[in-house]
Amino acid sequence: MKSQNWWLYVVKYLLVISACTFTLLPLIWVIVRSIEPDTGIESYSLIPRSITFENYPAAWNYPTVIDENVTLGTMLFNSLFVAGIVTLVSIFFDSMAGYALARKNFVGKKVLFWLALSTLMIPFYAVAIPMYIITIRFGMYDSLAALIIPFTASGFGVFMFRQSFLSIPADFEQAAKADGANDFYIYWRIMLPMVKPTVATMVVFKVLWSWGQFFWPLLVIQDYSKMPINLGLAMFRGHNITRWGLLCAGMIVATLPILVIFLMCQKWYVEGLSGGLKG
Amino acid sequence: MRKLFCSMVLVCVLSVFMLGAEVTFWFAGGDPQLDLPIVKKQIADFEKATGIKVNLVVIPWAEDPHTKLDVAIMSGKAPDLAKVGSPREHALAWSKSVEPLEKYLPKDFLNSFSKSVLLGSTYKMNSPQELSGKIVGVPYFCHTRVVLYRKDILAERGLPEPSSNWTWNDFLEYAKRLTFDRNNDGQIDVYGFGASAQYAYQLMIWVWQAGGTMINEKGAPTINTEAFYKGAKFFVDLFRTFKVVQPGAVNANLADVRRQLVAGQVAMYIDTGDAGPALRKELGDKVGAVVLPTNPETGRRTSYYGADVFVIPSSAKHKEEAAKLLMWLCGKENMLEYCNVAGFVPSRTDAAEEYVSNDPIMEAFAQQMSDSNPWVEHPEYSAFTRIIKAAIQDVLSGKLSLEDGLKRAQQELEAHLKEKGYSW
Amino acid sequence: MKRRVKENLIAYAFCAPAYTIFTIFLFIPIVWVVFLSLKDFSIVTFYSAKFVGFRNYLRLAKDQIFLRSIVNTIYFTLLYVPGNTILGLIFALLLNKPFKGRDFFRLALFIPNVIPMVVVSIIWSLIFSSSTTGIANRILISLHLKPIEWLSDYRYALIAVGIVLIWSGFGYRMLIFLAGLQNIPDELYEAAALDGATKWQITFKITLPLLRPTTFFVITTSLINSFQVFTPIYIMTGGGPGYSTTTIVNYLYTKGFSEFQMGYASAISVVLLVIILALTFVQRKIGREDIIF
Numbered sequence: 001m002k003s004q005n006w007w008l009y010v011v012k013y014l015l016v017i018s019a020c021t022f023t024l025l026p027l028i029w030v031i032v033r034s035i036e037p038d039t040g041i042e043s044y045s046l047i048p049r050s051i052t053f054e055n056y057p058a059a060w061n062y063p064t065v066i067d068e069n070v071t072l073g074t075m076l077f078n079s080l081f082v083a084g085i086v087t088l089v090s091i092f093f094d095s096m097a098g099y100a101l102a103r104k105n106f107v108g109k110k111v112l113f114w115l116a117l118s119t120l121m122i123p124f125y126a127v128a129i130p131m132y133i134i135t136i137r138f139g140m141y142d143s144l145a146a147l148i149i150p151f152t153a154s155g156f157g158v159f160m161f162r163q164s165f166l167s168i169p170a171d172f173e174q175a176a177k178a179d180g181a182n183d184f185y186i187y188w189r190i191m192l193p194m195v196k197p198t199v200a201t202m203v204v205f206k207v208l209w210s211w212g213q214f215f216w217p218l219l220v221i222q223d224y225s226k227m228p229i230n231l232g233l234a235m236f237r238g239h240n241i242t243r244w245g246l247l248c249a250g251m252i253v254a255t256l257p258i259l260v261i262f263l264m265c266q267k268w269y270v271e272g273l274s275g276g277l278k279g
Numbered sequence: 280m281r282k283l284f285c286s287m288v289l290v291c292v293l294s295v296f297m298l299g300a301e302v303t304f305w306f307a308g309g310d311p312q313l314d315l316p317i318v319k320k321q322i323a324d325f326e327k328a329t330g331i332k333v334n335l336v337v338i339p340w341a342e343d344p345h346t347k348l349d350v351a352i353m354s355g356k357a358p359d360l361a362k363v364g365s366p367r368e369h370a371l372a373w374s375k376s377v378e379p380l381e382k383y384l385p386k387d388f389l390n391s392f393s394k395s396v397l398l399g400s401t402y403k404m405n406s407p408q409e410l411s412g413k414i415v416g417v418p419y420f421c422h423t424r425v426v427l428y429r430k431d432i433l434a435e436r437g438l439p440e441p442s443s444n445w446t447w448n449d450f451l452e453y454a455k456r457l458t459f460d461r462n463n464d465g466q467i468d469v470y471g472f473g474a475s476a477q478y479a480y481q482l483m484i485w486v487w488q489a490g491g492t493m494i495n496e497k498g499a500p501t502i503n504t505e506a507f508y509k510g511a512k513f514f515v516d517l518f519r520t521f522k523v524v525q526p527g528a529v530n531a532n533l534a535d536v537r538r539q540l541v542a543g544q545v546a547m548y549i550d551t552g553d554a555g556p557a558l559r560k561e562l563g564d565k566v567g568a569v570v571l572p573t574n575p576e577t578g579r580r581t582s583y584y585g586a587d588v589f590v591i592p593s594s595a596k597h598k599e600e601a602a603k604l605l606m607w608l609c610g611k612e613n614m615l616e617y618c619n620v621a622g623f624v625p626s627r628t629d630a631a632e633e634y635v636s637n638d639p640i641m642e643a644f645a646q647q648m649s650d651s652n653p654w655v656e657h658p659e660y661s662a663f664t665r666i667i668k669a670a671i672q673d674v675l676s677g678k679l680s681l682e683d684g685l686k687r688a689q690q691e692l693e694a695h696l697k698e699k700g701y702s703w
Numbered sequence: 704m705k706r707r708v709k710e711n712l713i714a715y716a717f718c719a720p721a722y723t724i725f726t727i728f729l730f731i732p733i734v735w736v737v738f739l740s741l742k743d744f745s746i747v748t749f750y751s752a753k754f755v756g757f758r759n760y761l762r763l764a765k766d767q768i769f770l771r772s773i774v775n776t777i778y779f780t781l782l783y784v785p786g787n788t789i790l791g792l793i794f795a796l797l798l799n800k801p802f803k804g805r806d807f808f809r810l811a812l813f814i815p816n817v818i819p820m821v822v823v824s825i826i827w828s829l830i831f832s833s834s835t836t837g838i839a840n841r842i843l844i845s846l847h848l849k850p851i852e853w854l855s856d857y858r859y860a861l862i863a864v865g866i867v868l869i870w871s872g873f874g875y876r877m878l879i880f881l882a883g884l885q886n887i888p889d890e891l892y893e894a895a896a897l898d899g900a901t902k903w904q905i906t907f908k909i910t911l912p913l914l915r916p917t918t919f920f921v922i923t924t925s926l927i928n929s930f931q932v933f934t935p936i937y938i939m940t941g942g943g944p945g946y947s948t949t950t951i952v953n954y955l956y957t958k959g960f961s962e963f964q965m966g967y968a969s970a971i972s973v974v975l976l977v978i979i980l981a982l983t984f985v986q987r988k989i990g991r992e993d994i995i996f
Contacts, residue, residue, distance in 0.1 A: 008902075012797055019794060020811040023870060025838070026826050027814065039560040041534075041541050044829065044836045058312075065311035065319065066337045093721040100717035107711055112718060119729050120924070121979040123931045123952055126972030129350075129746065129965065130732035130739070136354050150728040153721035183713050212819050214934075218342050219350055230819050234341035239308055239364075240553050242534060242825070251822055258817050266810070341821075346960050349746040370963065374747040477941055527833020530855035530944040539834045661961045672944035676857050698762070699964075 038245025098161025119155030200268030307344035357592035368416030373658030379413035383602035416588030420623035450572035454523035473545030486510030499703035568643035745963030759970035782865035791876025813874035824938035857947035883917030
């Protein structure tokens with residue numbers, strides 16, 4: 001019995017460690033490139049030929065030639081700003097809609113729920129052009145608003161919040177109602193705090209999603225001072241030559257903030273998803 | 280209070296006026312550590328000399344500047360001047376989105392450009408009629424393709440460096456001799472020719488040399504002609520008959536081939552100008568360059584050249600000023616200064632003559648320009664690329680015979696062009 | 704009666720902000736796309752588009768490459784959905800109970816999800832380099848296997864893309880499964896253990912059946928994602944060799960953005976949307992007890 005357990009343990013560690021090697025190996029390659037001198041021709045090796053930290057300041061200051069006032073820091077700030085507002089507002093909007101779909105009885109509820117789900121199914125490239133036209137008609141061309149406003153609600157968020165509100169017992173609501181509290185108060189002060197884990201989950205999802213945007217900012221942003229970091233990284237890829245050292249350094253700089261956010265939310269993250277999946 | 284109001288009005292009026300005199304210039308590509316500082320400096324000089332303000336917008340190639348320009352034109356946000364990659368100007372002309380440039384540029388300025396290069400940016404379709412036969416883009420610089428090779432591997436195999444009049448047979452001989460098993464373990468360690476069929480031009484150079492084309496004067500696709508077949512056969516034979524091409528060449532990325540040259544796994548490959556300095560950094564003196572081998576039957580050693588061209592969108596608000604900026608950047612001195620840094624060949628004849636870099640690699644590129652073709656000058660150029668590429672890749676994978684592949688490409692292209700309203 | 708009206712109004716008020724955004728930026732565009740699919744235009748000729756009726760759809764029905772792209776997408780889905788689901792499930796089960804280093808392992812498996820797809824694709828095109836120095840081939844050689852022309856062999860190219868997307872996506876699925884596992888009460892496990900059930904029996908008889916809603920959710924979202932795959936193919940293979948990795952969205956992009964046939968691309972979008980809706984519907988029918996949707 002004991003020896004069997006021991007074997008299972010070994011197999012478990014072996015599996016997990018090989019999976020981690022699979023996921024981490026390419027990232028080690030990235031880190032190695034970022035501390036190796038950049039020649040314009042990348043190397044396959046996992047061991048650096050020589051070590052330099054020049055790539056980091058070089059990548060940081062790369063955009064200044066195009067616009068003196070812009071560094072990777074500016075773009076990092078833009079990304080953080082956009083991700084922050086998108087996350088805040090969309091969690092608010094999504095949870096409100098999710099609350100109504102979970103807790104209220106009204107005409108067209110089912111239709112609205114399916115409409116929210118159907119937004120998940122729309123391929124972005126399919127609607128990019130009409131969406132672009134609408135966005136610029138609102139006068140949002142070349143402004144951070146164009147990166148924020150269209151994404152302040154998501155079907156996925158509405159869905160997740162609906163599921164987690166469904167799993168909360170009705171007693172809480174009823175007690176508040178008996179006290180004469182209005183609907184917004186119930187939603188805001190009683191219900192929302194109860195789904196904090198879902199909120200944490202959505203923070204991670206939204207930040208990740210907003211951070212990964214590429215094609216949309218490419219269409220609507222022109223000014224370097226308004227560019228998100230993901231678009232900024234494209235500078236290091238030329239027609240023929242890719243500046244790998246700089247790209248990898250830039251990438252690490254761009255990834256660190258999200259890693260921090262993920263680590264901060266990790267504890268709640270798993271818990272939050274389980275709320276959403278109770279159904 | 281009144282004073283404040285007045286000054287505010289003044290500021291408003293002034294800023295409107297300033298905006299009116301500002302030229303927006305979209306620059307596709309460019310490297311902040313290489314050529315962009317030069318462009319910025321030249322623009323600053325232009326602003327000082329003319330009093331016209333310039334708003335320079337740099338769009339890296341990875342950000343798809345062509346789509347960005349399309350979208351901007353559609354929504355009335357077109358810049359006044361844009362640098363794009365040829366043959367995009369033909370597609371823009373097809374939709375009447377760019378101006379014919381004879382209107383804005385003096386004759387003697389246009390005459391200073393190489394005839395053939397300027398012809399590459401002359402619109403050849405019948406519709407829209409007002410642009411037919413007009414110059415729709417002014418080439419800034421060209422980047423052609425030559426053979427880059429490892430001197431040390433050639434020496435290892437006892438081969439002299441190829442001379443500029445080498446032929447297809449010589450090339451084949453080199454490729455065969457350079458494909459070898461270094462340590463006798465039964466595995467080929469070095470391949471003679473590093474190809475990348477992901478790029479249709481890697482095929483087209485051989486086709487052009489054999490006298491083939493993608494399209495005839497009437498506008499009909501000519502993929503199934505005898506000459507096309509001959510050129511394509513040489514390329515395909517390198518893969519399938521002589522096996523001198525590295526594994527993975529069917530869909531390799533050029534960057535990958537470049538790395539393999541550095542790693543010493545391929546001995547020769549075909550690439551463009553900015554690869555030269557990068558390879559030099561890695562390999563020092565070990566890298567050499569030579570013009571493409573000559574087809575013994577036709578006597579041609581045609582290569583492919585790409586060009587970056589300036590266009591003035593028809594919805595631009597400051598066309599005259601844009602033309603001034605264009606002429607400024609394409610002045611002899613400025614163009615020369617730019618090309619020297621960027622490593623490309625100037626499109627002006629007078630600048631190209633002075634473009635004597637004592638770098639042997641760059642010299643090969645300059646020499647190759649005398650026999651180089653642009654990509655098909657057709658608004659549907661990207662369909663040509665896609666269809667030819669897919670067919671040749673299927674041939675190289677052994678899924679189709681060369682005859683069938685070319686036949687399929689011809690049919691697909693004919694159908695595509697007819698669908699878009701072209702006839703011949 | 705009045706109360707019902709009020710209740711309705713309050714609910715609508717709660718839904719209003721989110722659905723206003725959906726309407727303006729998604730529903731109007733998608734209806735617009737349906738209209739655009741009846742026209743012939745490129746991006747620049749948007750405002751002078753010609754009405755051509757159902758011609759785009761008729762052409763689409765005869766378009767061999769489009770058919771090919773559907774087949775490719777389905778093939779890709781068969782790799783992507785099971786790959787992500789099974790790996791996600793296995794590692795969720797392994798990393799569920801606390802043990803030394805668990806949090807690190809969870810993070811390590813999730814990290815790839817954080818990296819932008821564009822960058823993921825360029826890193827992996829290097830790993831899949833066909834030369835013997837590419838990392839993937841070096842591993843094969845060290846295992847005494849024949850190196851593979853990953854991105855150039857029409858038999859492997861789509862598999863290579865699948866591997867990349869499993870690399871970047873299975874950690875995310877693992878987290879979803881972990882969340883699902885939290886919902887299974889401990890008492891169930893304890894009761895089973897008391898009955899003398901082995902670990903395998905517990906896993907197969909209790910855990911997996913109870914995870915069905917989660918599995919259903921993971922499969923549905925993965926299915927939708929896999930039908931929308933674009934970036935890694937665009938960067939790694941360019942749809943080649945031949946048309947062997949051209950998927951629906953890649954073909955849509957080629958037609959709309961580089962070959963100036965936005966009307967035709969819109970028709971592709973509509974067909975794609977119908978396919979995804981149909982798949983979700985079928986899935987819902989199959990898994991109807993699992994009330995996730």
